[in-house]
Amino acid sequence: MTRTLIGLTVAAAVGVLAMVTLWGSGPMPSATLQIDYALRVVQDTGAVNVVTAILFDYRGLDTLGEATVIFTASAVLAFLAPRSHASMLSVRLSMLILYGIAILLPFLMVFGFSTIIFGHVSPGGGFTGGVMLSSSVVIFAIAYSVGGQQSFVIPVLAKKYIENGAMLVFVAIGFLTLGTGGAFLANAATGIGLGEAGTLLSGGIIPYLNLASGFKVGMGLALIIISLFAE
């Protein structure tokens, strides 16, 4: 009986906390930074999506740090995963699921890619699209290699190279901006034009950073999940 009591109190506490934070989240008294970002973002970075502009331009270095977090997590887990021929899910998927997934997969991948590529224009961005990509890889792995033969799965090594490659691309872009006189990962100072806001090729280096971090997060998370599977 005490378990349910503890559970109830925890649930109530979380609920109250959520209510309080939501209640208190009226317009912050000093929202100057917010307004400043909103006003300045289109001229500075050419990207329409403020969140992606902040994520990849104003605070590009933080995103680089965040990317390394996923990088180390997937490296450690890939290292810990046994090399041996581990069985995936013990359950045998019925044909209905296999064909359903066969229909679903292309749309999921296209949606993931479009989220990445249009990151600086429409909502979403490198990370969200990357997670979608990784989920599509994992669904592929679950559905078509149940029973452990890894032949259908993108070989783990290829995923590692994609992830490492994307990471290097991210850093290389950073150095590219260094080369053209701006600071590391500084967008506006590079030679790449900011383009006309709202179009696909606008936003200077943001689309390329988006693409790099999208692949990186995608393959990194796929590696994490596959290695979690393989234990």
Add this chain to the structure above:
Amino acid sequence: MIYATIGLVILLVVIAIYAVLSRSLVAAIVAVGVFSFVVSVIFVVLQAPDVAMTQAVVGAGLTTAFFVIALDKTNTDDTEGAE
């Protein structure tokens, strides 16, 4: 708009309580998935599409997948719930 948020938050509390008290593990995992989904709906209501997309994909998608993998790996039977 604020009433929608309040309604959804109350729904969140109900889902959380159900997840804690549910008998079977699978039901709890599904409840956590639904919890993440409702949180992403709240983000949409508060006009934060980026965060809503990320929360939906990571919270409902990956977290639930991890829990399912864990459940499958430990292959405990479903009715282990509260003694």
